[in-house]
Amino acid sequence: xxxxxxxxxxxxxxxxxxxxxxxxIAFEDINxxxxxxxxxxxxxxxxxxxxxxxxxEDYTLVEDMVKIGxxxxxxxxxxxxxxxxxxxxxxxxxxxxxxxxxFALPYIPRWKKIKYLSxxxxxxxxxxxxxxxxxxxxxxxx
Numbered sequence: 001x002x003x004x005x006x007x008x009x010x011x012x013x014x015x016x017x018x019x020x021x022x023x024x025i026a027f028e029d030i031n032x033x034x035x036x037x038x039x040x041x042x043x044x045x046x047x048x049x050x051x052x053x054x055x056x057e058d059y060t061l062v063e064d065m066v067k068i069g070x071x072x073x074x075x076x077x078x079x080x081x082x083x084x085x086x087x088x089x090x091x092x093x094x095x096x097x098x099x100x101x102x103f104a105l106p107y108i109p110r111w112k113k114i115k116y117l118s119x120x121x122x123x124x125x126x127x128x129x130x131x132x133x134x135x136x137x138x139x140x141x142x
Contacts, residue, residue: 014030023064033108034107035104038069038073039101042065046098047097052098062100073102077104083103083104083105085103088126100128
């Protein structure tokens, strides 16, 4: 079976970037669900949250993704009702390239929040803070 190229990897990567460095890029979601809806993705192709492990490099990557998302939303939507950050988990992810959803709420229209609900062990949406707890490296020095 031939796999279609990832739309977040070159050459399909979005051209209008809000942020770019050697680890991540950020851009507007093409189908926004909130007042502001940005995606922050790693430059390297990581398929899903299930590919992240309890290791420092994965934890730091997600932590940096969140910080960049927070910075962009605070800059572009300082008066938002609330900010929210998280990831879809398989089988609910639409693109198989890790991407952090960054929302400046409210959802527009309001019913779009359904797409970003957690279904516990079945998957759905996982808050970035919960993912960070899950992949936090175990300190072997204690």
